[in-house]
Structure formats: C-alpha cells, structure tokens
Amino acid sequence: MPRLVDSDARRRDILETAVAILAESGLQGLSFRAIAQRLGGSSTLVTHYYRSRRDMLVDLTSYTIEKGKAQLSVSEHDVDDPLARLHTLLLWLVPDDPQSLREEHARLNLMQARDSEPEIAHFFEEWEREVRQLLRSHLEPLVPAAEIDSVTDFLRTVTNGLCLGAVEHPDKWTPERQEAVVARAIDGLRSVVS
Structure with missing residues (x-):
C-alpha cells in the first residue's frame, strides 16, 4: 500500500532544509541533492514538488512571508495597545533565537546573488515591501501621517542593523541587548507619537 505523504508538510520540510543550507553554505551549497540528503531521500523527493531551484526560491x-506573518499574529494576539503592538513587531523583526538567527544568516547569504538571479531579487523586494507595510500599519495609530515614511525608514534601519549585528556578532548582540535597542528606538518615538 502506498505511503501517504502530507504535501504541505513535505514542502515545509524542503523549504526549512533549504534555509538551513543557505545559512550554512550559501546559494552555492543549495542543490536538490543536498536538500534530499538531509531529508534522507533521493533528489526525486524534491523534484516531485519543484521542477527547478527557481521554482523553489519563488x-x-x-x-x-506567510510563516512570518503567522508568527507575528500569534505574538500580537492579546496585545491591544498600539505602542505595545509596535514593540512586538520590532522584536519579531530581529533574530532573538537560534531559528531566526539562522534565517537571517540565510538571507544575508542570499544577498550575494541578488543581482544575478531575479528570484532572489524578488525575495528581497517582497520581504521589504511586506515589512514596510507592517511597520506603516503599526505606526498609523501612533504617528502623524506626515511622519510615517520617515519613522518607517528609521525603524527599518534599526531592525536591519540589529539583524546584521546579530549575524556578525551573535555573542555580543544577545536578545537582551537587541531588546534594549528596540526599547530605546520606541522611547525615541515618543516625541512624534500622537
């Protein structure tokens, strides 16, 4: 009797394994064979779901994006105060655990191929669009409309800097230190909060 396979779970496994490989070896280490080996199968385990690396990257x-939004939704579930919701969003954007640090490392490794592979450029464009949209929606109840763009730029710069710092120096940019910077950024917003 054929074994039943949960297609969504298998895709998740493939993509999570791809992220782990990207974090460790960059794009040059990412192959269907490498993914399949880690999952304990042959390349057909991956090619059954993806025709090409391009399809997998798309x-x-x-x-x-969907995984991130689901995690954020859970984190914000009982948070009603707009400033507390912004704080939750900013903490979600920084790598404060081993999994999110691995994901940031994978993203930085992808940067090397951003200009050579359209799917990777698309990845960064979509991620940035989504993050900025989230920032704007969290800022709308707090900041005058004329300030939203500049505050979004400021907060995006802070979170990007924390991400890079945590990947470069994980021992120095502990979750506590990242949280302190996020708290300082929010304190700095108090002058423009309506």
Whole structure:
C-alpha cells in the first residue's frame, strides 16, 4: 500500500532544509541533492514538488512571508495597545533565537546573488515591501501621517542593523541587548507619537 505523504508538510520540510543550507553554505551549497540528503531521500523527493531551484526560491518567498506573518499574529494576539503592538513587531523583526538567527544568516547569504538571479531579487523586494507595510500599519495609530515614511525608514534601519549585528556578532548582540535597542528606538518615538 502506498505511503501517504502530507504535501504541505513535505514542502515545509524542503523549504526549512533549504534555509538551513543557505545559512550554512550559501546559494552555492543549495542543490536538490543536498536538500534530499538531509531529508534522507533521493533528489526525486524534491523534484516531485519543484521542477527547478527557481521554482523553489519563488515558493520560499511566499513561505517566508506567510510563516512570518503567522508568527507575528500569534505574538500580537492579546496585545491591544498600539505602542505595545509596535514593540512586538520590532522584536519579531530581529533574530532573538537560534531559528531566526539562522534565517537571517540565510538571507544575508542570499544577498550575494541578488543581482544575478531575479528570484532572489524578488525575495528581497517582497520581504521589504511586506515589512514596510507592517511597520506603516503599526505606526498609523501612533504617528502623524506626515511622519510615517520617515519613522518607517528609521525603524527599518534599526531592525536591519540589529539583524546584521546579530549575524556578525551573535555573542555580543544577545536578545537582551537587541531588546534594549528596540526599547530605546520606541522611547525615541515618543516625541512624534500622537
């Protein structure tokens, strides 16, 4: 009798494994064979779901955004105060655990191929669009409309800097230190909060 396979779970496994490989070896280490070996199968385990690496990278974009939004939704579930919701969002944007640090490392490794592979450029464009949209929606109840763009730029710069710092120096940019910077950024907003 054929074994039943949960297609969504298998895709998640493939994409999570791809992220782990990207974090460790960059794009040059990412192959269907490498993914399949880690999952304990042959390359057909991956090719059954993805015809090409390009297709997988396109799916990785959607998966990363949807997974992130689901995690954020859980974190914000009982948070009603707009400033507390912004604080939750900013903490969600920084790598404060081993999994999110691995994901940031994978993203930085993808940067090397951003200009040579359109799917990777698409990944970064979509991620940035989504993050900025989230920032704007969280800022709308707090900041005058004329200030939203500049505050979004400021907060995006802070979170990007924390991400890079945590990947470069994980021992120095502990979750506590990242949280302190996020708290300082929010304190700095108090002058423009309506």
